[in-house]
Amino acid sequence: MGAPAAVTALANTRTGRKAVTAVLLCLALLCGLILAPLVMVPLALAGSATTDLTVKAAGTDAAMPTVVGDWGYPLAGSYSTGRGFGYHPVKNCAICPANHFGYDMDQPCGAPIYAAGPGRVINAGPMPGWGNTVRIDHGGGVVTLYGHMQWDSLLVGVGQQVTAGTVLGLEGSTGKSSGCHLHYEVQVRGVAIDPEPFMATLGLPLR
Numbered sequence: 771m772g773a774p775a776a777v778t779a780l781a782n783t784r785t786g787r788k789a790v791t792a793v794l795l796c797l798a799l800l801c802g803l804i805l806a807p808l809v810m811v812p813l814a815l816a817g818s819a820t821t822d823l824t825v826k827a828a829g830t831d832a833a834m835p836t837v838v839g840d841w842g843y844p845l846a847g848s849y850s851t852g853r854g855f856g857y858h859p860v861k862n863c864a865i866c867p868a869n870h871f872g873y874d875m876d877q878p879c880g881a882p883i884y885a886a887g888p889g890r891v892i893n894a895g896p897m898p899g900w901g902n903t904v905r906i907d908h909g910g911g912v913v914t915l916y917g918h919m920q921w922d923s924l925l926v927g928v929g930q931q932v933t934a935g936t937v938l939g940l941e942g943s944t945g946k947s948s949g950c951h952l953h954y955e956v957q958v959r960g961v962a963i964d965p966e967p968f969m970a971t972l973g974l975p976l977r
């Protein structure tokens with residue numbers, strides 16, 4: 771019989787009990803010091819990763835990026851809707867990708883396309899697949915993209931500051947497109963998200 775017997779014998783004396791209690795307290799303190807960083811560090815990391823990016827959308831569980839300033843629709847008045855976000859193959863269009871990363875809105879060819887929110891133009895010209903394209907950086911990692919606009923119709927340039935309602939160009943069918951429409955895309959830190967809940971969170975439902 772080794773340590774347990776010795777501890778029991780020690781615990782039977784007054785000073786022994788004090789010594790055992792002190793040792794146990796020291797061990798508990800040591801465990802706390804070692805374990806606290808292991809628990810606190812992941813908590814701190816989780817906190818910092820979400821602070822500037824997510825607010826809970828009303829009525830949904832989806833995390834939505836925070837945007838600043840007034841926002842509006844990228845088309846004025848009524849429009850018909852085409853493909854939504856996700857897997858939507860296009861009949862009779864071999865060049866149209868089946869996975870769709872934006873939201874298609876249709877008005878007649880030549881309809882003006884508007885900036886949806888305030889920001890800085892970071893692309894104004896041809897992009898593969900999207901044709902004549904404007905991209906706007908809204909800060910906070912949020913970028914909107916307006917694809918398939920008519921050639922030579924762009925009214926903004928790279929570096930220009932815009933607000934919601936600034937005319938960007940005219941609706942067209944450039945790039946991988948099967949007819950005149952606006953391909954409206956929302957990206958957060960380079961990843962396309964569904965524009966429908968994003969706009970809905972801003973009080974601008976797309977349907």
Ligand SMILES: [Zn+2]
Pocket residue numbers: 853870872873874952953954
């Ligand atoms: Zn599209």
